[in-house]
Amino acid sequence: MSTNPASSLYLGLISGTSADGIDAALVDFDDARPQPRLLFGRTYPWEPALRAHLVELGQGDARLGLDDFGELDVRIGHAFATAALQALADSGTPAAAVAAIGSHGQTLRHRPHGRVGDGGFPFTLQLGDPSTLAERAGVSVVADFRRRDVAAGGHGAPLLPALHAALLASAGESRAVLNLGGIANLTLLPRDGAVRGFDTGPANGLMDAWCLRRTGAGFDAGGAFAASGRVDQALLARLLDEPWFALPPPKSTGRDQFHLGWLESRVMGAEAAADVQATLLALSVRTIVDALRAAQPETARVIACGGGVHNPVLMAALSAALPGCVVESSAVHGLDPDFVEAMGFAWLARQTLLGRPGNLPGVTGAAGPRVLGGIYPA
16 A cells, blocks of 8 residues: 555544543645644544553553563554554545554653653653554554654643644634643643643543542543542642642643652542542642633633543533633534544644644744654555
8 A cells, every 4th residue: 555645634643641542533634725624533442451551551650671661562553553544444535545644652751851850861752653553554654753852852742732823823812722631731822922832730630540540430421520529628739739830831741740649649548539539620720720820811712622621520610710711612613622632643744744843942942943753654
């Protein structure tokens, strides 16, 4: 099989911080249209044992031998290839019609300041062997987007503010795009001024992990578990005492910092499980709102995407904490909130093939614009 380099079709793949599935987005970047168009989006589940292993490895003290590491990289590559092939089949798209796959992979570690405790060389690590993906899918692959930005002194995250700006900026009001994935991040789109963006802390990741530990469910459906509890103000204060929250942008983080071990070191033991869940939701809201007020207090509209959009308790709490500011789903703007991030990695693949930068140095802190990722031909 061969791909069509002149095609306007790109397939974006990502498994986020929560590792709750592989999102696939088939995107048409026809230059005749003012905006890219999502033609197909679907989330393909991980094999349960593999997902459990990935979640375990996301904890800060996890260890992995070299042989296990190499095998896991290829195993994740096969999972991404299976998702890509299924997405092409489900959308009725021949592989030869796709210019490239943009594959984020699965983040295992994100250390833009080096290892915790002793510094050292900054790094970020995403697994999902792109050679395996290209070989099986028969489509050229662009992957490993974050490491070039880190090599240039940046955080390698967030990478989507440039796309958010192209799709959602307005000359009439200052806006923010809020991605509610495992980690929350903001893209600030001022009515006049430069685009900015940064991570704010946990969104769904800690809530999902606590919910799984205490109820056996992989996520808090409808926010019901959190709604059944009460915010423990003393616990919330201990969580907010984390020094990372006080760091100025550029800043980024991941599950390897905000994981169950981090939470359990701050839980006293007598708290009701539902109260802890309610407090974790309050932590997400508080850190998002504090960051937004500090960085762009004039924000008139928050456009949310990611899995947290489907948690009505979380969305209502955000709205209540931001009086006078509209909080709404990206769906209001014609963008499926579940696939904005996967669309972003399709866009990044196109940027790379066109020789264009994919990062915004003012967001990531990199020394300058960089073409991101490596190309693995079909």
